[in-house]
Amino acid sequence: MTEGPVGRPVAELDTPALLIDLPAFERNLAAMRDLAARAGIAYRPHAKAHKSPVVAGLQQAHGARGVCCAKLGEAEALADGGVADVLITGEVVGAPKLRRLVALARRARVAVVADHPDGVAALSGAATSAGITLDVLVEVDVGQGRCGTPPGAPAVALAERVARSPGLRFRGFQGYHGAIQMLADFGRRAAEVRAAAARLGETAEAARKAGLPVEVLTGGGTGTAALDVAAGVLTELQPGSYVFMDTNYAAIAWDQAGAPPPFARALSVRATVVSRPARERAVVDAGLKALSSDGGLPAPKDAPGAAFAFGGDEHGILRFDGACPLDLGAQVELYPSHCDTTVNLHDRFFAVRGGVVEAVWEITGRGRTQ
Amino acid sequence: MTEGPVGRPVAELDTPALLIDLPAFERNLAAMRDLAARAGIAYRPHAKAHKSPVVAGLQQAHGARGVCCAKLGEAEALADGGVADVLITGEVVGAPKLRRLVALARRARVAVVADHPDGVAALSGAATSAGITLDVLVEVDVGQGRCGTPPGAPAVALAERVARSPGLRFRGFQGYHGAIQMLADFGRRAAEVRAAAARLGETAEAARKAGLPVEVLTGGGTGTAALDVAAGVLTELQPGSYVFMDTNYAAIAWDQAGAPPPFARALSVRATVVSRPARERAVVDAGLKALSSDGGLPAPKDAPGAAFAFGGDEHGILRFDGACPLDLGAQVELYPSHCDTTVNLHDRFFAVRGGVVEAVWEITGRGRTQ
Numbered sequence: 202m203t204e205g206p207v208g209r210p211v212a213e214l215d216t217p218a219l220l221i222d223l224p225a226f227e228r229n230l231a232a233m234r235d236l237a238a239r240a241g242i243a244y245r246p247h248a249k250a251h252k253s254p255v256v257a258g259l260q261q262a263h264g265a266r267g268v269c270c271a272k273l274g275e276a277e278a279l280a281d282g283g284v285a286d287v288l289i290t291g292e293v294v295g296a297p298k299l300r301r302l303v304a305l306a307r308r309a310r311v312a313v314v315a316d317h318p319d320g321v322a323a324l325s326g327a328a329t330s331a332g333i334t335l336d337v338l339v340e341v342d343v344g345q346g347r348c349g350t351p352p353g354a355p356a357v358a359l360a361e362r363v364a365r366s367p368g369l370r371f372r373g374f375q376g377y378h379g380a381i382q383m384l385a386d387f388g389r390r391a392a393e394v395r396a397a398a399a400r401l402g403e404t405a406e407a408a409r410k411a412g413l414p415v416e417v418l419t420g421g422g423t424g425t426a427a428l429d430v431a432a433g434v435l436t437e438l439q440p441g442s443y444v445f446m447d448t449n450y451a452a453i454a455w456d457q458a459g460a461p462p463p464f465a466r467a468l469s470v471r472a473t474v475v476s477r478p479a480r481e482r483a484v485v486d487a488g489l490k491a492l493s494s495d496g497g498l499p500a501p502k503d504a505p506g507a508a509f510a511f512g513g514d515e516h517g518i519l520r521f522d523g524a525c526p527l528d529l530g531a532q533v534e535l536y537p538s539h540c541d542t543t544v545n546l547h548d549r550f551f552a553v554r555g556g557v558v559e560a561v562w563e564i565t566g567r568g569r570t571q
Numbered sequence: 572m573t574e575g576p577v578g579r580p581v582a583e584l585d586t587p588a589l590l591i592d593l594p595a596f597e598r599n600l601a602a603m604r605d606l607a608a609r610a611g612i613a614y615r616p617h618a619k620a621h622k623s624p625v626v627a628g629l630q631q632a633h634g635a636r637g638v639c640c641a642k643l644g645e646a647e648a649l650a651d652g653g654v655a656d657v658l659i660t661g662e663v664v665g666a667p668k669l670r671r672l673v674a675l676a677r678r679a680r681v682a683v684v685a686d687h688p689d690g691v692a693a694l695s696g697a698a699t700s701a702g703i704t705l706d707v708l709v710e711v712d713v714g715q716g717r718c719g720t721p722p723g724a725p726a727v728a729l730a731e732r733v734a735r736s737p738g739l740r741f742r743g744f745q746g747y748h749g750a751i752q753m754l755a756d757f758g759r760r761a762a763e764v765r766a767a768a769a770r771l772g773e774t775a776e777a778a779r780k781a782g783l784p785v786e787v788l789t790g791g792g793t794g795t796a797a798l799d800v801a802a803g804v805l806t807e808l809q810p811g812s813y814v815f816m817d818t819n820y821a822a823i824a825w826d827q828a829g830a831p832p833p834f835a836r837a838l839s840v841r842a843t844v845v846s847r848p849a850r851e852r853a854v855v856d857a858g859l860k861a862l863s864s865d866g867g868l869p870a871p872k873d874a875p876g877a878a879f880a881f882g883g884d885e886h887g888i889l890r891f892d893g894a895c896p897l898d899l900g901a902q903v904e905l906y907p908s909h910c911d912t913t914v915n916l917h918d919r920f921f922a923v924r925g926g927v928v929e930a931v932w933e934i935t936g937r938g939r940t941q
Contacts, residue, residue: 215667271885292845297585319899347882348846475662476718491940495864512717515641529689570861
């Protein structure tokens with residue numbers, strides 16, 4: 202299965218199949234490398250978007266400083282695939298996970314975040330029991346209202362607690378504001394980035410005044426990367442979706458003039474027409490179990506005049522403005538609205554160039570929510 | 572991983588974890604057995620809800636006639652797990668799938684549906700090349716507007732084509748109306764079921780008049796099961812969600828008086844509180860990658876006064892009406908809004924009775940969209 206399709210036309214693939222358009226993907230890798238290089242800032246791409254050690258390796262070959270993972274299980278899968286430097290961007294809580302965390306820290310460079318004294322105590326206990334030292338960043342809520350300590354004094358107090366906890370090494374702060382990544386109003390997005398950066402910057406300054414070394418200020422994302430850089434506070438960017446983009450990220454304005462982002466849609470789901478029940482309608486074999494719906498509807502890539510609607514778990518309905526030009530058995534491609542959750546529905550990528558499958562990459566972090 | 576938790580308290584499980592409440596699940600199995608038995612009708616549960624050979628086996632032990640699968644890949648996974656009788660309820664189209672279909676038909680009893688002359692020709696070609704006979708049902712669009720031939724003459728014409736195609740055996744008609752399963756207005760749901768049944772019944776009568784043997788009329792679902800039986804047309808019910816239920820199905824009225832369905836919510840996702848950032852807020856480790864959102868929001872099972880909101884791919888936010896009673900590390904359970912798409916995000920079920928994990932069942936059909 203994983204070797205057979207290489208070198209064969211994409212039209213011979215069984216469907217639904219998750220495709221990477223290699224030329225677009227490679228331009229995305231280069232564009233983020235260049236953005237970070239021009240700004241003189243490190244970047245640590247978020248692997249929750251791709252969950253693939255191969256993609257992580259290509260990002261590191263483009264100058265990335267390790268990767269971010271959302272979950273410990275994702276980090277384990279990437280470490281198994283050879284990724285040697287991982288920041289886990291979500292709090293790691295609970296005895297089973299702490300056992301796995303210290304085991305992982307023995308075979309890869311791992312940093313974790315914390316936002317609660319009890320969490321810090323548990324990390325310290327696990328690290329000292331194992332006889333290791335864990336890198337810890339304090340997560341600051343810079344505006345999203347999800348996890349994180351408040352900025353300023355509470356974050357500094359927690360950082361001091363980390364710094365004096367046996368087995369832990371305080372590295373810096375994480376401040377990620379996911380809710381503003383896709384703000385349609387560019388001016389408002391820019392203002393929110395400045396406000397978030399100010400909260401993180403003030404926290405770092407207060408920590409330094411308290412005598413703490415603050416090496417890393419990490420955050421930001423695909424939708425705000427240029428603004429994050431311009432704000433001048435972060436030392437490390439965490440963009441994820443830029444490698445693939447999706448219809449939601451591709452639709453945002455990149456600057457005040459409304460230019461599109463410098464990243465192209467490189468991910469699609471290839472599907473087959475399995476029913477032609479009416480003149481203007483085709484039904485394809487990709488539904489809610491092949492394309493996520495949390496970000497809205499997928500967009501047909503190569504079916505002009507067609508509108509997509511979900512037809513249940515395993516069906517997608519293409520309605521044409523006029524006669525449907527697709528015969529039974531025809532294949533179409535659909536751009537996901539949200540790449541992260543769509544990737545998580547699949548076991549492998551088919552990397553395609555010029556209509557030919559060039560490689561098959563297993564999504565080894567798929568389903569690793571623990 | 573799959574043996575370790577058995578016999579241990581559920582509170583020791585790593586999270587997110589997909590749980591089956593065995594007493595509720597067993598009552599559901601019995602309730603559908605009894606409903607079908609009282610009506611004297613066969614039932615073939617839809618395995619797209621659980622994708623598990625173990626659950627399929629329990630359904631057969633409760634009198635089910637084989638199972639339905641949405642996709643060929645799902646059918647292969649169940650056959651690998653010992654399920655010997657499968658109806659694939661979606662059209663199987665394309666050369667790679669036809670090769671797999673005839674291979675599957677050699678090791679299990681398989682029936683497929685068709686709704687297009689080209690599809691019938693392809694099935695016939697594959698079957699004759701392989702020297703086998705395939706059971707085929709003609710899919711009729713009884714009102715959903717997805718796949719299927721129109722009822723009446725077009726369906727009969729396609730059935731005649733199946734009947735005279737080498738390598739194929741015409742078995743009957745499938746008529747499933749997914750769009751009415753959860754109609755909140757009971758009277759309207761009942762009327763739609765009667766209309767759909769009439770379309771299927773007239774089609775069957777016309778086919779019999781044309782000299783075709785119509786052994787099977789299959790369709791219906793969890794939300795309409797009692798109404799499907801009352802309509803008196805189907806010979807075989809296809810309920811799926813009844814084994815687990817979910818917040819959407821549990822909310823529908825079962826009769827004119829508004830009684831709840833005779834099935835209980837037996838599926839939940841167990842999650843851990845990983846952040847306690849504010850007095851009224853807890854953040855758990857289950858987001859869009861552990862709980863599907865296509866059917867709406869999950870509902871907290873055991874956290875009175877809490878409202879759930881998705882906090883991205885890997886986070887769920889519980890907002891309490893007052894002080895949050897959950898400490899860091901506490902565990903909560905969430906009922907999915909849509910069981911099918913939530914099950915598809917997980918690799919295994921943890922079957923629980925009295926707070927103890929009694930079994931671990933692999934979801935071997937997970938991700939089998941091809």
